[in-house]
Every structure is written in C-alpha cells, then in structure tokens.
Amino acid sequence: MQQLTNILKEIRPEFDFSSSSDFISDGMLDSFDITMLVAAIDKNYGISIDGVEIVPENFRNFETIQNLLRKHGVNT
C-alpha cells in the first residue's frame, strides 16, 4: 500500500489520494497519468499489465489498483 501511495505521489504530488474514492472523476489522474502509472507499476512490481486492463475502471482508487495487482500475483 505504501509503495503504491509513493508511486501515485510521484506522478501527482499535489493531490492527497487518500481522500478520494475515484481518482479519475476527481481529476487527480488523467489518461496520460494512467499510462505513467502503468509503466511505474510494471517497473516497481516487476509485472506487465495487459493492454486490455489499461482502462480507467482499474485505476479508480486504491482498491481497484490493488485488485489488479493481486490478479498479477502481487501480495498487497
């Protein structure tokens, strides 16, 4: 969780992600940020998120991102 928080903070340091349940609707992450987030997650966790998974639904909040990580065998 802390690692994920750090990744998000690196991408958008001005926002407090813990206060949001929908990073997209709240304007904290845009499409470019999501692509950077995918690259950062791939690198930091040593996984490869599939193209079909790069949809906003998977990056809406901590819970959806953690679900995605678990799907790739990351113990969150």
Added chain:
Amino acid sequence: MQPVSDISEVYEAIQRAKIHATAFQTNLFPMQGKLRSWISHGELFCEVHDGWALFFRKDRDFFHLYFCAANENTLRASLQGCLRSQRFSVDIVGTEAAVGSIVSVFKSVGFRPYARLRRMVLLVEDGSKKLNALANGIGFACLSDCDALGDLLSRSFDRLAEQLPTDYELTAAVEAQQILVFKREETVGGLLFFETQGLTSTIRYWLISEGFRNQGLGAKLMRAFLSTHPSARRFVLWVIDDNTDAIDKYQHYGFASDGLIDQVLLN
C-alpha cells in the same frame, strides 16, 4: 488501414503490441469516452500486427497517428511500410529526456519536427477562490455561436499541432457550458474553451479576436474562468513553445511549465 468498429479492438491491439514488449512504446492514452466518440463517428482506423499497432484518427485533411510498439525497432518497422500516401501528424508526449529517442525513430522514417508544445500548470490552494458573478459581456457560448467559434478557432490555431475540435465536439462543449465568450452586439470577440474533470481543469483555447484586443478582454475571460472553478486545485494547458506572448500571459496568472512537452511531427 482498417476501420475500428468496437473499443475492444483497440484494447486487443494494444495487447498484441504489448505481449512481446521489451520496451513498450506508445502515445495512445485512451480514455473510453474519447475512443467511443471517435469510433462512433467513423474516425478511427488501425493496422495491427504482433508486436505493434498503429491507430489513425481522421481529422479534416490529415490523420493523427497513434502507436503501440513492443520496442523502438518494431516501431520503426511498423512505420516504414505504411506512411506513404497520407498526411500524418504524431504527438510524442513526455519529458524532454524521454521523447528524444522516439523522435529519432520518427525522423529516421521521414517525419520532421513541426511544432513543440509545453505543458503549463497552475496549482491553487483549496478554497483560495470564491465564485464571482461574470463580468459584463461575458457568458457561456450558445449553440448559435458555434459557427463563429469554429471560424475563430480555425483562424487562430494550427489544425496540425493544436488538436482543434470537430464540429460535434464544439457543439457538445457549448451544450456542456465549457466555452466562455465575450460578445459585443452579438459578435464573438473572444473565447476561453475549457474541460473540467473534478479538481483539474484544462484550458484548451483562449483567444481574443482582432479588433477586440488591447481592451483587457483576455484578462476578463481568464478571471471569469478562474472564478467559475472555485473548487479546482489544478489548472492545465498546452501552449506552443515559441509563443512567448502567450507564455508570458500564462505566467502572469501563475502558470509554470511542469517539464512535459509534446513534440509534433509530420510525415
């Protein structure tokens, strides 16, 4: 080049490019709403192989080019075969350090740098602004303004570099109250076109028509825009890198470059 008829084709194509990726490269940042709109308007085409996918979005007399490639070599190979007969514009977005090698790939297959934009950002503290009434002459555009808005935009901005809205996007933006205008005797003298998502608002275009300049109207529009967004924390815009007049104006309002650039290349 095949037309894309469903959004799932886009995701499958990305997957085919990514499956063999050693250093995945892309300039496609798909938000579902935009993709669906392009597909439903018949604007999106693709060419897909194992290791790479190219997408082409029709815009007026040219195509925007988007790529997904397993690495720079597959990107180069994908570009060599299919870019002879049409005019393409491609945006490479990233930090200065990150875009260099991709730009080199495009140059090696005949693209040339055309324009460069920089992203500027204004961060504001929560609750630092109050919602104010709009100044005289300023209001949201209405549907009868669409022709004038389209004309102003196409005369003032570069269609190849600045992602001008289509007629349907303009109509939708007016209906969604995303365009503030200054009008005098029913003539549109200036506009500020924005898109807001939660805490972030993006200024897409801000302009004052000739004949209306040097009267403080641009400042009025900007103040009106900021005052209609009391809860926004982050304001974003892209500006042509050598447009020093515009950059000076944005800096006056507190915008600063955040290090992201958009290198536009044409074939």
